[in-house]
Amino acid sequence: MRSDIEDYVKKCKACQENKALRKINKAPMEITTTSTAPFQRVALDILGPLPESGTAKLRYILTLQDDLTKYSVAYPIRSTTAEETSDCLIHFISLFGIPKSILTDQGTNFTSDLFKTTCQFLKIK
Numbered sequence: 101m102r103s104d105i106e107d108y109v110k111k112c113k114a115c116q117e118n119k120a121l122r123k124i125n126k127a128p129m130e131i132t133t134t135s136t137a138p139f140q141r142v143a144l145d146i147l148g149p150l151p152e153s154g155t156a157k158l159r160y161i162l163t164l165q166d167d168l169t170k171y172s173v174a175y176p177i178r179s180t181t182a183e184e185t186s187d188c189l190i191h192f193i194s195l196f197g198i199p200k201s202i203l204t205d206q207g208t209n210f211t212s213d214l215f216k217t218t219c220q221f222l223k224i225k
Contacts, residue, residue, distance in 0.1 A: 134168060139196045141167040143203040144189070144210065146180050162188050166196075167203070182212035189218065201225040 109115045135141045148160035158176040162185060165172045175188040193199075202224055204210040219225075 135166075136168070138169050138171070139166050139199050141201045141203060142192075142199040143167065144185075145205060146177075146185075146207065146209070148180070164188075164192050180207070180209050182209045182214040185209045186215055186218045189215075193222065198222050199224060 143163075143165045145163050146160055147163065150159055150161070152159055153176070156176075156178065158178055160177045160180055162175040162177050163172060164175075173192060175191070177184045177188065189202075202219065209215060
């Protein structure tokens with residue numbers, strides 16, 4: 101029965117014209133190296149939206165984690181704008197120094213012109 105159905109679908113013009121293409125969009129695996137010094141590479145990500153908290157109406161959390169030591173810092177933020185993200189990054193840098201590279205999930209706040217300019221100014225990849 102299965103082969104009959106497959107044959108019918110292969111010969112059906114309407115089925116072939118309306119068939120959804122199942123193209124897999126996977127990024128190629130990239131082997132990364134572990135940092136050799138603390139705060140050489142830092143990973144950033146945003147959690148949320150969460151239920152509003154406090155009078156400041158904080159709804160998101162920006163997390164920064166060191167690649168080598170796994171030391172993590174979390175900043176509560178109101179929105180996921182590039183300005184708030186850059187402000188938190190500058191605060192983190194003032195405490196721990198400038199990392200050589202930053203790893204993100206390519207969210208719009210991390211790919212914005214402001215965030216890119218901040219990273220270029222600080223010579224961060």
